[in-house]
Amino acid sequence: MRFGLIMSEAFTGLRRNVSMVISVILVTFVSLTFVGAAILMQMQIGTMRDFWVDRAQVAIYMCTEISTNQATCADGEATPEQVEEVRGKLAGSALSPLIRDMVFLDHQQAYEELLDLVGEEDASVVTPEQVNETFRITLVDPAQSAVIIEAFTGTAGVEQVQDQLQYLEPLFSALTVATYIAVGIAALMLIAAVLLIATTIRLSAYARRRELGIMRLVGASNRFIQTPFILEGVFAALLGSVLASAAVIAGVHFGVDNYLRNRVDFVTTWVDLGEAWLVVPVLILVGIVLAALSAGFAIRRWLRA
Structure with a gap:
């Protein structure tokens, strides 16, 4: 009631x-x-x-014949020795524990990736040799990207080290x-x-x-x-x-x-x-x-x- x-x-x-x-x-x-x-x-x-963050990669772009970075690309395209030097450094004891996966794209593979990204018409302005050979690195902890950037910035044959997460x-x-x-x-x-x-x-x-x-x-x-x-x-x-x-x-x-x-x-x-x-x-x-x-x-x- x-x-x-x-x-x-x-x-x-x-x-x-x-x-x-x-x-x-x-x-x-x-x-x-x-x-x-x-x-x-x-x-x-x-x-x-x-x-x-789980998929973001650090990309190491090797010098090409048209690179404008005079500090590290003054001699033109990165030599095979310079590419192997970067590969060896990545596989070394200092950096390998930070890396979960690494892929290397040569000129042709990088050019084909560019074709898929922008289309054949836009990609036709460059040749495969003018597209950077690239190391794509997936880190165990993406917060450690600064270590990779610091390790290869200024290295001969390396045009640029880029953290993809910064664009997001x-x-x-x-x-x-x-x-x-x-x-x-x-x-x-x-x-x-x-x-x-x-x-x-x-x-x-x-x-x-x-x-x-x-x-x-x-x-x-x-x-x-x-x-x-x-x-x-x-x-x-x-x-x-x-x-x-x-x-x-x-x-x-x-x-x-x-x-x-x-x-x-x-x-x-x-x-x-x-x-x-x-x-x-x-x-x-x-x-x-x-x-x-x-x-x-x-x-x-x-x-x-």
Whole structure:
């Protein structure tokens, strides 16, 4: 009976403040959608980083007849002895423990790789002899790439030592900035939702001030009086959280699985519906907790006033 009365009072308050409740639902929906997007973006960054860091290579480009590095390529194309010197150094006791895999591409193999990358028309401007012979090194720990770069920078016959991971860092940085922006917008929207919930509860309490006065006179406890108002905020925020969860799942299904996955080729690992479902409890919990705290604080202050 007591529980039924509390629920009846809560739903009565929701009916009396329909417009404000809809506002709370919409603000909660938008803010938690941004929260979910930020979480998924951070997951995506972590997934991409793990994938590419594990596969990123250090490339040692040997000099060719058209190399412009006068410090190490002054004598023109790298000689077989210089190539073997680099190979021996990589196989030596100092560097070999750092290397998981090593591939050497001669002029023809490097030229064929260039053909696959840019097409025959663009690659026709150079001959195979003008394409660098290349050592491609996969490290046990990609963080040790600086050791390889330092070991071969300035070596005769070596035109350039290049860490491929450095080209991905700007992408990771841009995605991280986008995540921070989403978090910032979400935080502002959550603040708006909290203030709106508090305002809705105060208006609801004011509209029922006569009833509250009677309840106090008959000895109703503060907890009994406060609970329906807290439930009002929680119900509204719960609906907003469910809508936000649906938006996040729909975004991953239609935006990632059905669109980006088939159009962005250089990203081979994407967040999926399994990870989106992991975000759903977080969104619902955040919505409920913020609504309960905001509504509880608002009604307690109103009752003390």
